[in-house]
Amino acid sequence: MxxxxxxxxxxxxxxxxxxxxxxxxxxxxxxxxxxxxxxxxxxxxxxxxxxxxxxxxxxxxxxxxxxxxxxxxxxxxxxxxxxxxxxxxxxxxxxxxxxxxxxxxxxxxxxxxxxxxxxxxxxxxxxxxxxxxxxxxxxxxxxxxxxxxxxxxxxxxxxxxxxxxxxxxxxxxxxxxxxxxxxxxxxxxxxxADQIVTQLEQRIESRTGLALPEPGSHAGQSMPTPSRASSGIFSRAYLKRTLMMCISFACILFIFYAIQTYTPTVLLKEGYGISNAFLLTTIIVLASIPGKYAAAYAIERFGRKFTLISFTLIAAASALCFGFAHNGALALLAGCVLSFFGIGVDPVIKIYGAEQYPTRMRELGIGVFEGVGRLFGGVLAPFIMAFLLTSFNVAGSYVFVAVIAVIGVCVVAWLGTETRGVVLEKASNS
Structure with missing residues (x-):
């Protein structure tokens, strides 16, 4: 790792x-x-x-x-x-x-x-x-x-x-x-495969000085051969998951690019000056790192869906505060909260997406929702934000960011299932 x-x-x-x-x-x-x-x-x-x-x-x-x-x-x-x-x-x-x-x-x-x-x-x-x-x-x-x-x-x-x-x-x-x-x-x-796993087990036993427990009841069980009806990411069995991931990933990635690409521009528009704008941007982006460590704790303590929904809703609220902030202290606080939760949630949606598909098509599934997400959240987002900042000023632009975040939340709440603590094969085939 x-x-x-x-x-x-x-x-x-x-x-x-x-x-x-x-x-x-x-x-x-x-x-x-x-x-x-x-x-x-x-x-x-x-x-x-x-x-x-x-x-x-x-x-x-x-x-x-x-x-x-x-x-x-x-x-x-x-x-x-x-x-x-x-x-x-x-x-x-x-x-x-x-x-x-x-x-x-x-x-x-x-x-x-x-x-x-x-x-x-x-x-x-x-x-x-x-x-x-x-x-x-x-x-x-x-x-x-x-x-x-x-x-x-x-x-x-x-x-x-x-x-x-x-x-x-x-x-x-x-x-x-x-x-x-x-x-x-x-x-x-x-x-x-057995050689790799055996080497890992031997290293762990050598490091700890303890014998590993016997494998769980799921270990060694082969998954049933997929039928033609469930053999693709757009098949009936996986279509709902694919739609959920494409929409929610695009919405959450839009938040990332709004922060990563346009924070300096927004702060300059608000009259903070070049030096102050880049200093505030640096602090705001750094806030995402502890956000990801907070997500590392929350995702195993409270589950994928709860962490996704709660982090993204807080990011939506802080986007509104950032858009309407009219002094440096409030803008910095709202920006840091937006970065902490809005970028901190990224790894949660990523592992949640990886858990949606079986090993035979996991990378293809990830590629599809990553591709759709980066097309709308990464390629189109800069142009959308540029248009919004010109047409609706900073406040209107971040109202739009908040709405996009809420759409992502609703999709996960409606279509998502919890996968915390579930064996990977069961999570991706249930």
Whole structure:
């Protein structure tokens, strides 16, 4: 899980690069608004294009292979981004790099579902997701440290060169990241699966000095062969789950992008000045990290549905407060609460989605709701928020964010079932 968390951290750094170099590129190349918008969204578009076929492939060639391949892919093209001579080529390289990011994004929380106990798979996913937040914070931190020390034409390139360093992490994944034993089992590779599980058991017994208990009654039982009527994510058996996840994930991801992308813009519109706006934004984004650790506790203590619904409702209320705040202290408080709960809920919806599908199509299911969510929450959200801020001012924009959050809550409350403490095979086939 540490290996998976680091993979997410270095990927989120790569995703966070562009927001920190856009002002430099805009100044150096006198970019128009279309070019700025293209640079801001093109890697997310690559993620959307790749995430569904990558999920389908991960169900066929394995989780580990897709994680390794995707990491090598986006790191290589990130390195190329630092060498390009023109903005159009930079846009192309960012799009292609996004394809690799899309291949990597769903893998860690699918592996958390498949490699950890039913008692901790929810909290483990929340801990993993906090690595994303550290990566998003690492990008502006390195930008702050490096860009002022380098000539204008080299500062942004250096951030991309650092984004190519994950190529050195690929051999680490190849050597030490295990394949999912559940996936190996359904592929008929039971001996390999047993070898991985046996090694894990031996390490635990060596570390604790105690013999592990006998497996539970569910262990070793094979799942029934799926009928044609229940063989796909849009079949009658899984259609309700797929619709629930596509809608709720898109709604919750909209909150994330509203915070991550538009907080500085909103604060500048409210007249806080550049320095204060970026300082307040940094504090607000950092509030998401303890939010994810709070979710790690709540998801196993109170369950998936309760945590999803309560966190998202609090985020909706704080979005309203943030939109109508007219002084710095209130804006900071409301923004931190919005980030704590609105981004803190992300790992809950991710593991809840992974639990909806059986191993044979888990990555495809994740790819579909991630793809839909990132299309509406990631690619379209910046344009929607830009329109709302122009047409309805800050207050009206965050009323819309709150409404979107409530829609996500209603869908989970209506269509969702609780999966806390349930064996993964039972949760995904019930």
């Amino acid at each position: 540490l290996l998976a968390g680091i993979a997410w951290l270095i990927e989120s750094y790569d995703i966070g690069i562009m927001g920190n170099i856009l002002p430099l590129l805009e100044k150096q190349y006198q970019l128009n608004s279309f070019m700025v918008g293209s640079l801001a969204t093109v890697s997310t578009l690559g993620i959307v294009l790749a995430i569904i076929p990558a999920g389908w492939l991960a169900d066929r060639v394995g989780r580990k292979k897709m994680l390794v391949f995707g990491t090598a892919w986006y790191a290589f093209f990130s390195l190329l981004c630092g060498m390009v001579p023109s903005i159009p080529l930079l846009i192309v390289c960012r799009l292609i790099a996004g394809l690799g990011m899309g291949a990597v994004f769903p893998i860690p929380y699918a592996m958390a579902a498949e490699l950890t106990s039913k008692r901790i798979r929810g909290s483990m996913t929340a801990v993993l997701d906090s690595f994303l937040s550290f990566g998003y914070f690492l990008a502006p931190l390195l930008a702050l440290l490096l860009i002022p020390q380098l000539p204008t034409q080299w500062g942004w390139r250096m951030l991309f060169y650092i984004g190519g360093l994950p190529l050195l992490y690929v051999p680490v994944l190849i050597k030490w990241m295990p394949e999912s034993p559940r996936w190996l089992t359904i592929q008929g590779r039971g001996e390999e």
